[in-house]
Amino acid sequence: SDGHRAIVDPGPGSTLDTLHQQLRARGLGVGDLDAMLLTHIHLDHAGATGALVRENPRLAVYVHKNGAPHVIDPSKLLASAQRLWPNELQRLFGEALPVPAENLRILEGGEDLKLGSRKVEVVYTPGHASHHVSYFDKTEGVAFVGDTAGVRIEGNSFVMPATPPPDIDLGIWDTSFAAILERKPTRLFLTHFGYSDNPSEHILLFRERLHRWAALTAEILRRAASDSAAMDSFMSATYAEISEHLPAGEAEHYAFSAGLNLSFLGLARYLRKSATAAS
Known part of the structure; x- marks a missing residue:
């Protein structure tokens, strides 16, 4: 808004071509972007960040403090992913390049960001990952919740968990559900995939499953x-x-x-x- 452009969770390196195509369809390029808002650092959410910063060195990258070291040096993250996907890592996620420390904006939760004319609250929402945050756009009343609210194919109400190791914690996750609902968003944007216009029902169904x-x-x-x-x-x-x-x-x-x-x-x-x- 007001000429300030940000992307929440740019995705893995393997989908960079799709991201470029979607930007071009909107008359934009990576050089027009100002910020990357990472909900967490898993490769399917943040793997493309380093390549985008290389293309646009002025990008500000917002990330929780627990994930920041692995964005600066993704070697441990990649080694962990290699153990989980020994034969599929490159095909699924592509390349994950390091992000210079000077590009990072370190978050703890509780921050209020001003992105152009938009006011965005950062809320720490662990459970899926210890470095997970959600972004609440106070201007529009919507929330970008990463993997905190599960996986739902766009156009379908069925929602299911994604619970990969090593950070899953259901007790803490329940507190994150409460943090989302107490802010009464009118829409949840899920990284996987699309959005829900009934946040309370969506989270109730997801938590039960x-x-x-x-x-x-x-x-x-x-x-x-x-x-x-x-x-x-x-x-x-x-x-x-x-x-x-x-x-x-x-x-x-x-x-x-x-x-x-x-x-x-x-x-x-x-x-x-x-x-x-x-x-």
């Missing part, structure tokens, strides 16, 4: 002979649930977008950490 999948994971872990067998059982059960709500093609799209195997790993890690802490 998130906790139900955690309970499912706990039950499967109790009776499975191995982690491999447990993952297979989880993926089978959750895919069956998705398929009850969606046609086959869309169900496959949802399952791939959320990464059911990674969701199992994240929930299993959370449950085991919680059990250890309680003992």
Whole structure:
């Protein structure tokens, strides 16, 4: 607004061509941008940031303090991703270049940003990741919530969790839901994908499924002979649930977008950490 242009979550390096095309369709280029607002640093949200800063060195990059070191030096982030996607990393995410420290604007949550004529509140919303923030556009009354409110294919009301390791924490996530709802946004913008015009219902449905999948994971872990067998059982059960709500093609799209195997790993890690802490 007022000539100030920002993008929330530019996506992975593998989709840079699409981003350039979408900017051109609006009569813009990367050089016309002023800021990148990162909800968190996972490669599917922030991987393209370094390439965009290389193209436009004046870009301001807003990122939570817990994620900032990994934007400056993404080597540990890439090594972690390589373990999760040993044969697919380059195809899925492309290149993730480092961002110079001088381009970063470090966030903690609680900041009020002025982007042109827009007033944007930064709210710390962990649960999916310890470095997750959401951006509340006070001018329009809308919220950009990254992965805090799950995965929903545009045009469909079905919403599902994405719970990759290592930071999943359902108790903290519940506080993030409350933080979003108390601000009464009229619309939630999800990085995956599109938006919801009924934030309360969307979050209610998502929270119910998130906790139900955690309970499912706990039950499967109790009776499975191995982690491999447990993952297979989880993926089978959750895919069956998705398929009850969606046609086959869309169900496959949802399952791939959320990464059911990674969701199992994240929930299993959370449950085991919680059990250890309680003992």
